[in-house]
Amino acid sequence: MNRITWSVVLLLAVGSVQSAQEAGAQTTIDVDAVGLSFVPPDVTIEVGDSVHWTGLAGGFHTVAQADDAGSLTFNGSGFHSPAAASEFTHTFAAPGLYFYICEPHAIAGMRGTVTVNVPVPIPTLSAWGATAMALMLVVAGTTLVRRRQRS
8 A cells, every 4th residue: 555545544544533522521510508618619620611509598608709718708800699699600711720709608718619620632533533544454454464465
């Protein structure tokens, strides 16, 4: 088999590899406000994933982004649950460490963190890639058999 044909088959195989993340596998993590705590208080997700806070009791608890672990107030520009909300969801579009608090109860320690990581793609073969790989194996096997028959 000549080099051009091998190059085309290899290009088809490599070009058809896609990541599972591209397939749109977003995740939502649940965090519940219980007493004066968030459960769990600290979660780790990937870019594009969401955190869904429940148990806000119609505004008795809030979810507000803070500047750091010691902050007692909303940072003024991040995510914030609406007034009188019973639940709140935020989707994280950028990697980083996000601090959040319950504004009325931050002084009592009601706070948490969301660590957002860049997803690590898991390569998978598309149908074209699997076909190209099968074709490469058939051609390679046929070539080996022919070489053995000649010798």
